[in-house]
Amino acid sequence: MSAPSAFFAAPHSGFDSLRGFLWWVPRAAVLGTLAFVIFGPLANLLIWTVAERWYFPHALPIDYGFSYWGRVFAPRGNAVQSLIASISIALFTVAGSLALAIPAGYALARLKLPLRGLVLLAFLLPQAFPNLPVYVNIARLFYEIGLNGTVLGVVLVHVTHGLVYAVWIASAAFSAVDRDLELAARNLGASGLKGFADVTLPLAAPGLMASAIFVFLESLDEFTGSYFVGAPDVTTLPLLLYSAGAGGNYQIASITALLLLVPSIAFMLVVEKFLRADVLAKVGQ
Amino acid sequence: MRGVFAQLCNTEMMPYDAYLTLRSLDAGYGRTRVLEGVDLSIGKGEFVALLGASGCGKTTLLRTIAGFALPSAGSICVGDRDLTRLPPDKRGMAMVFQSYALWPHMTAARNIGYGLRLKGWRREAIAARVAEMEALLGLEGLGGRKPSELSGGQRQRVALGRALAVDPDILLLDEPLSNLDARIRLTVRHEIRALQQRLGITTIHVTHDREEAMVMADRIVILNKGRIAQLGTPQAIYTRPASAFVAAFMGAENVVQLNATCSANRVDIAEGPHNRAASLTLGLPAPRSGRLEARFRSEQLQLSRLGDEATDDTSCVELIGRVEAVVYPGGQWRHTVRIGKGSVLVDAAEALPPGSDVLVRVPTSGLFLFAAPADTPSGPPSAADGPSPVRDRLTA
Numbered sequence: 001m002s003a004p005s006a007f008f009a010a011p012h013s014g015f016d017s018l019r020g021f022l023w024w025v026p027r028a029a030v031l032g033t034l035a036f037v038i039f040g041p042l043a044n045l046l047i048w049t050v051a052e053r054w055y056f057p058h059a060l061p062i063d064y065g066f067s068y069w070g071r072v073f074a075p076r077g078n079a080v081q082s083l084i085a086s087i088s089i090a091l092f093t094v095a096g097s098l099a100l101a102i103p104a105g106y107a108l109a110r111l112k113l114p115l116r117g118l119v120l121l122a123f124l125l126p127q128a129f130p131n132l133p134v135y136v137n138i139a140r141l142f143y144e145i146g147l148n149g150t151v152l153g154v155v156l157v158h159v160t161h162g163l164v165y166a167v168w169i170a171s172a173a174f175s176a177v178d179r180d181l182e183l184a185a186r187n188l189g190a191s192g193l194k195g196f197a198d199v200t201l202p203l204a205a206p207g208l209m210a211s212a213i214f215v216f217l218e219s220l221d222e223f224t225g226s227y228f229v230g231a232p233d234v235t236t237l238p239l240l241l242y243s244a245g246a247g248g249n250y251q252i253a254s255i256t257a258l259l260l261l262v263p264s265i266a267f268m269l270v271v272e273k274f275l276r277a278d279v280l281a282k283v284g285q
Numbered sequence: 286m287r288g289v290f291a292q293l294c295n296t297e298m299m300p301y302d303a304y305l306t307l308r309s310l311d312a313g314y315g316r317t318r319v320l321e322g323v324d325l326s327i328g329k330g331e332f333v334a335l336l337g338a339s340g341c342g343k344t345t346l347l348r349t350i351a352g353f354a355l356p357s358a359g360s361i362c363v364g365d366r367d368l369t370r371l372p373p374d375k376r377g378m379a380m381v382f383q384s385y386a387l388w389p390h391m392t393a394a395r396n397i398g399y400g401l402r403l404k405g406w407r408r409e410a411i412a413a414r415v416a417e418m419e420a421l422l423g424l425e426g427l428g429g430r431k432p433s434e435l436s437g438g439q440r441q442r443v444a445l446g447r448a449l450a451v452d453p454d455i456l457l458l459d460e461p462l463s464n465l466d467a468r469i470r471l472t473v474r475h476e477i478r479a480l481q482q483r484l485g486i487t488t489i490h491v492t493h494d495r496e497e498a499m500v501m502a503d504r505i506v507i508l509n510k511g512r513i514a515q516l517g518t519p520q521a522i523y524t525r526p527a528s529a530f531v532a533a534f535m536g537a538e539n540v541v542q543l544n545a546t547c548s549a550n551r552v553d554i555a556e557g558p559h560n561r562a563a564s565l566t567l568g569l570p571a572p573r574s575g576r577l578e579a580r581f582r583s584e585q586l587q588l589s590r591l592g593d594e595a596t597d598d599t600s601c602v603e604l605i606g607r608v609e610a611v612v613y614p615g616g617q618w619r620h621t622v623r624i625g626k627g628s629v630l631v632d633a634a635e636a637l638p639p640g641s642d643v644l645v646r647v648p649t650s651g652l653f654l655f656a657a658p659a660d661t662p663s664g665p666p667s668a669a670d671g672p673s674p675v676r677d678r679l680t681a
Contacts, residue, residue: 178384180384181386183373183380183382183386184380184382184386184388185388185399186353186372186373186374187353187374187378187379188374188379188400188403188447188448188451189374189451190374190403191374194403199388202390203388203389
């Protein structure tokens with residue numbers, strides 16, 4: 001029983017058309033609820049970004065305006081600083097994880113390593129344990145060696161966190177490159193490194209790009225580790241969002257959230273374009 | 286016996302100096318041994334085909350020569366240079382892969398010019414050489430296309446151009462024709478052979494197609510289970526197969542069991558339930574007396590009704606059987622003749638109806654005799670995974 005067939009049947013039988021109509025009621029209800037669940041909070045967030053004054057019992061803000069935007073982007077405002085901090089930490093994290101993931105992913109894809117599955121699984125470990133105790137301990141350790149409150153410390157935490165995506169996707173990307181393509185380059189006189197640079201790397205680039213984007217987004221959104229290792233010296237956007245939200249400053253929190261949302265959505269669109277099905281099929285293999 | 290024969294071929298067919306020499310080469314993956322004790326010498330400018338069924342080790346042998354896999358024992362030399370442990374980029378060989386392995390992110394021209402770029406040629410010199418290759422291979426105007434925009438035949442030629450552009454010492458061809466459709470394949474065979482002769486490049490060609498090996502190669506190496514079963518000119522292998530395996534692989538798939546007493550070149554075949562007595566003089570040393578496996582092709586046989594035979598010629602093996610089926614694959618009628626428990630295929634100009642009792646005469650020139658393996662079933666042993674004559678005829 002599907003809606004189109006009900007529509008086609010409509011001219012012939014009034015009963016069918018009624019049944020078709022009735023069938024739409026629960027569907028519309030489910031879809032409507034879903035849309036509300038997804039877009040309701042987003043709409044609320046968007047309204048908060050332009051609300052000057054909004055309090056109970058008003059259903060909508062009393063005054064609209066962009067004065068909070070001015071405050072967020074003021075030269076001495078925290079938001080710009082934490083935006084810069086967040087993006088530079090994310091970029092360092094991407095660089096760090098790719099520097100590790102390219103050789104590791106290549107080795108996992110090409111070499112006949114014993115316990116290959118176990119190695120792949122090991123990268124998942126930082127995610128396997130509850131975050132909080134792990135980061136509390138990391139913070140204690142970093143404090144002893146002076147890494148607490150430094151950008152490097154936060155980057156290190158983000159790298160361990162992002163490495164699982166980076167290594168798994170990189171390994172899949174390298175597996176998807178036909179070994180004969182590399183051998184053809186070796187055969188014509190390319191050294192191992194030259195063949196890798198000329199053939200393997202360009203062909204794996206879309207997959208590596210996707211893994212870089214995942215790591216970037218993970219780093220941009222990461223809260224727990226940044227909080228324990230970075231705060232209060234290093235303030236990333238999520239930390240700012242947290243303190244603004246906790247302080248009841250919904251405008252600042254909403255604008256920050258919007259700033260975090262934009263790269264996420266943009267990158268998801270790019271990832272969808274870059275991550276081909278044949279690479280995706282090899283993730284974790 | 287096989288060893289003796291191979292030795293014979295070696296001295297007989299090799300009047301020139303060896304250029305590429307393999308000595309007792311062993312190779313394998315993990316614990317499985319794919320190649321065992323391969324000895325092979327190839328002269329400069331020679332075209333050698335490695336022929337065998339799938340899994341016989343021919344591709345492994347080629348990849349070991351190319352340096353993609355290291356042998357577990359033995360040595361590979363070119364001239365007086367030992368290449369055994371050298372990486373693939375230091376061997377001066379160029380390979381055409383079965384999949385062509387063209388780089389999808391480079392244009393055809395960049396693919397062809399890659400080897401030259403590695404050699405540090407100047408841009409104009411590379412462009413000139415690429416244009417030359419494109420002209421040679423009929424790829425004019427296609428240099429700007431990516432491999433995905435080329436047809437199978439064009440890709441194959443780009444792959445060949447990429448290998449030839451660097452002017453390699455040795456050209457390695459890994460079944461480069463197997464992905465082309467049958468009609469193109471026939472012309473490309475001759476094109477590659479003509480090109481190889483013109484350029485005088487030492488070439489090793491891996492194939493499972495007997496006819497391809499026969500028309501392209503100066504010499505054929507037949508591999509079976511990682512060992513060289515026979516080595517010689519196409520004609521030598523076709524007319525004097527050294528073992529039952531080679532005979533079957535070269536199309537002599539009809540097999541019957543005979544009892545005979547042999548001495549030097551003479552074979553006296555005892556009368557059996559399905560054959561008459563005969564005494565033959567062979568051009569080769571005869572096998573041991575006792576039970577023999579006789580192999581022959583379906584061509585060049587005489588088929589006649591029993592009782593109609595023209596002469597009583599004892600220099601042929603005469604088999605008595607009954608026609609089971611007749612088909613017309615083109616050219617001649619192909620009869621399936623039941624002889625005892627097995628059956629053979631016999632081509633004849635005229636069709637005899639099924640059910641006829643017939644006499645099949647196998648002339649000495651087309652008969653290959655081998656000592657029967659100890660526990661042979663009396664039916665026709667399956668010809669390993671060699672090509673079946675019917676399939677060959679239909680695709681030729």
